[in-house]
Amino acid sequence: MIEKALAQKVLHEALRTGADLAEIYVEDVVSLQLRLDDSRLEQAVRGADRGAGVRVFFGNLVTYAFTDQLDEASLMNAARAAASAGNQSSKTQVIDLTERKSPLHYPVEKPFESMSVAEKAGLLGRMDEAARAVGPQIVQVTAGYLELRRHMWLFNSEGVQVEDDRHFTEMRGGVVARRNGTLQRINEGFGGRVGLELLERNDAIEKIGSMAGRAIKMLDAKPCPAGDMTVVMCNGWGGVLFHEACGHQMEADFITKGSSAYTGKIGQQVANPIITAIDDGTIPGRRGSLRFDDDGTPAQRTVLIEKGILKEYMWDLVECRRVGRTQSTGNGRRESYRHMPMPRMTNTFIDQGGHDPQEIIESVEKGIYIAGMAGGQADISKGDYVFNATEAYLIEKGKLTTPLRGATVFGNGPKTLLEIDMVGNDLALDPGQGMCGKGQAARVSVGQPTIRIPRATVGGTDDSAGS
């Protein structure tokens, strides 16, 4: 996208006021988004975004300027703007740029162009019909398609030159079921760092049919009881629990500041010994998979917790420099060229355990089973988390019984991790719908086997509350 000689020149300019490191991040993003709602293909949007950001490091001060024009004058202006915080003379040389190779490849088997826009739109129309055919209770359906190509190039004054051409395909569906003034809805999606082969490996029609069936079933849901009880969380998307309640607290920015409960706990027991947790940016085809992160560091697999012992945090370049650490874990990510990277998760999961998932449900005398949820939120320093279930069932004497509505699970992440007492042998990553927000949006995957939390606070409006 920009010539090596120009990159060299811009980096040189960025170092002129005494910075110790300078970087150029160039990005070219093209996307197509289709959205069907109310049985109509309402949105057909194509986007083209191109730009570059120049980042300059003066010790722990980081300055940034971006431009949406890639000509020499605009890049040099950005370099000067970012360098303007310095007031010394140049003390660092630009090392000759050498392109770094990665052993990781995420080939696109079916390029976006292999289907016409009309064919893609047609698929959304068939999803709408399939969901409505499930029953007259289905009163509304949405369906969405997204293709995104985010091609990045990065050059820094330490001679690093990398490139990562990221293709994502995503499908989303949403259904609303209604009966006598009671509404239930389910929204789900699937996707990954893949081309249109996604649509061959997953049946979007069957998936939305299943969602419609479950939404109708949830119309019979009873208000969730409130109080402390045993909670069993589903495999796959259930891993959002670890992501929110523990993963964020293992991101290096919260560690170096001391605002995380896991600060200074490397080598200590932080989880039940049946738990091993991993962040892996190298899994083929996943939403969080990278060749290089947005600092130019190779993606890697990082064991965060091994048999209950805290092993490692997730690092980016800025936090490594802050503490004098030489090797980042490849977790520096940014939303776009308009943003600076920060430590983020990639594909994060609790590893395989030993229990049959059926056995886990059968072990519960009275509790709830969370089969689906709308995401979660956690409080960084305290580690408290909350999840709102979109699909939940009462467990009575080891059996799933009544569907429940309005269930909220509330707990403390570090405490829950120590308490989880059963881990299933059904490890799965989520279908590919995770978007993590930490000031910036990042595509991530989460995952886990079925797990049992012996005691968590469950909120809901039980029958006595009324309204």
Add this chain to the structure above:
Amino acid sequence: MTNYLELAQDVVKRAAASGVQAEAIITQDSETQIKVSKGEVEQLSQSSSRGLGVRVIDGGKTGYAYTSDLSEAGVESTWRTALELAAVATPDALRGLPEPHPISSEDLEIWDESLPNIPTSDKIELIKEVERGALDYDPRVILAEFCVYGDNINHVYLANSRGFAGQYGRTVTFAEVMGIARGEDGEMTNAFGLGASNFFRDLNAREIGREAGEKAVSLLGGKPVETQVGTVVLDYFVGAQILAALAQALSAESWQKKRSFLLDRMGQQVGSDMVTLMDNGRLKRGLASAPFDGEGVPTAATRLVDEGVLQNLTYDSYAAAKAGVQSTGNAARAGHRSLPGLGPSNFYMQPGNVSREEIIAGVEKGLYVISVMQTGGIDPVTGDCSMGANGLWIENGKIVGPVGGVTVATTLDGFLNNITQVGNDLRMVPFFGSIGVPTLRVDNVTIGGSK
């Protein structure tokens, strides 16, 4: 410098030449962001950007394309792409661009003339003062995280083939911080302080920091209470999250697509008579105020719920055409990258006449909720409303101690009907759009704790 309004009009002319309706938006932003930590600047970002978005409606079929490339080739390919995409959309006779209406020249007070000339050093000083405000509140405040100042000087240029051409400028400044407090046993709590205004000089740095520090410290040592049905007092920041869901439930699109728990209840009593809800795109010094909306329709003040009675919904031109009414000027737009879509402008609950202190003093037993966590727990479709909560326990009108690790659950119906007091302390927050609510007393809420 390029005249962007003329460019937008030129793009419209080119696209419309093939017999379609066309609209072009150009947005231009100059942004500054500064993050400080422990008295030092950690991040400083200053940049300008602009982009073009083109909407084409061809026989009721909509196509949209956007670009950051304003070169002749970029512009040309963008409107052509929009035209091509329209071919795949479902035709809808009600889809069309609104006819032009005169735009009032009333000063909405959304432009801080001085902002472009405020030196970066003043902004750095302000955000350092925010950090000090949090840390100085109490020695137990050990850290100020996410201590960020930001501003945006934004220009919007909009033109369409029905003859509309308009432009406006808007400035937004904000500062926020998360105070982290640590108790004797090592337990940590946190809370946000934030301020936002169109005018830099309106930001009260010390107060933003103090709010974060005070709230974080007050929550230290919070324990669950027993599960019960009782009274809660909601801090403005908590109420705002519930109002964000109500704003969605009160959009005509949600009704037309059967996605609102309030469906088919027009003219009915949907809340207590203390509840009056407004959407006002012309609010003076409103963070979402503008002379016209995302498709060029004049903005307006719309009374949605009046003393508990559902009176109106928000409309953009499409929803209005469908319902056979006038648009309320609620076509929202997140810059040039998005199609206009129906959304709130400045959405708020009319304040009452009691102070927060008076509300607390009137509670025999209940929870003053300071912070909540929820994701999808407040649902404008199903009407469910449950969240994790931290706060302070009230007994006999006095705050007696911190509460943590509880859930607060009702329904949105229950919320609206059980509001028994509305404070006089309306505060607009820049989250979820621009949303404001005073301190509220709500009865009959399930507080889920131990047992």
